[in-house]
Amino acid sequence: MQPGGAPNMQAILQQAQKMQEQLLAAQQELAEAEVTGTAGGGLVTATVSGSAELKSLSIDPKVVDPDDTETLADLIVAAVRDASNNAQKLQADKMGPLTGGLGGMMGEGGLGGLQLPGM
Incomplete structure (x- = not known):
């Protein structure tokens, strides 16, 4: 701030x-990242992007029982x-430092203490 x-x-x-560029880079990293989740001791594995888009689903044939599709659905x-x-945790790790910085920049009532209408 100036005198x-x-x-x-x-x-x-x-x-x-600079923050916008960092945010865009982090969003791109998230879109390209993949995380997995499992259930049933690894019998069902889901893979999602860092932005939580479902990419793939793997089901072990041992868990497929035509007479008990409810258990399979629960595992999925x-x-x-x-x-x-896991994707949300990754998002928090990648975006937290960037979005946390917005609060400091915004300050009380606006940008760096600058009073703006509606803020």
Whole structure:
């Protein structure tokens, strides 16, 4: 901040640009990353992208019982849920430092203490 309390808009804009670039890079990394989740001791494995898009599902033939499709369905749901939770953890690891920085930049009531309508 410059003397007198007026924010340096150029510095704020440069910081915002840098954060946007880092955010886009992290989003790209997440889209390319893959995490897995399992259920039934590994009988069902779900693979999702870092952005939680289901990519694949692997089912061990030992768990397929035509007379008990409910158990299979439960295992699939559990594996996908586990994979989604792992993707959320990855997202928090990748995005947390970036999105946490927004709070510091925004400050009380606006950008770097700058009072903006509606903020």
